[in-house]
Amino acid sequence: xxxxxxxxxxxxxxxxxxxxxxxxxxxxxxxxxxxxxxxxxxxxxxxxxxxxxxxxxxxxxxxxxxxxxxxxxxxxxxxxxxxxxxxxxxxxxxxxx
Numbered sequence: 001x002x003x004x005x006x007x008x009x010x011x012x013x014x015x016x017x018x019x020x021x022x023x024x025x026x027x028x029x030x031x032x033x034x035x036x037x038x039x040x041x042x043x044x045x046x047x048x049x050x051x052x053x054x055x056x057x058x059x060x061x062x063x064x065x066x067x068x069x070x071x072x073x074x075x076x077x078x079x080x081x082x083x084x085x086x087x088x089x090x091x092x093x094x095x096x097x
Contacts (some may be wrong), residue, residue: 002038005029008045011053017051025061033065037072044077049085059089063096 005017007015017071041058062069075086 002040003032004040004042006042006044008043011046013045013047015046015049015053015057018050018056021053021056022060025057029057029061030064033061033069035071038074039069039072040076042076043079043082046082047079048081051085051088054085054089055092058086059093060089062093080095 005028011017011020015021029039058073062073074084078086
């Protein structure tokens with residue numbers, strides 16, 4: 001099963017609240033990741049984000065679940081700024097491994 005999340009709708013066009021992202025990741029995404037589901041993060045409408053938000057939403061999740069989650073998680077409709085933060089979060093996970 002695939003679950004898609006409209007990040008701008010959930011958080012706004014500027015994603016900066018790392019605490020809220022962490023809470024969402026723990027309460028909503030964690031169970032999907034644990035159950036082997038495909039997860040789509042749709043960033044259409046997100047103009048900017050900070051590293052705290054991205055690390056809390058993505059990096060911590062991948063650090064807990066490893067490579068098996070990477071093959072089931074998808075990022076769509078990302079502008080260049082979002083791509084930079086996503087790459088940075090993924091690099092952070094790799095450096096911590």
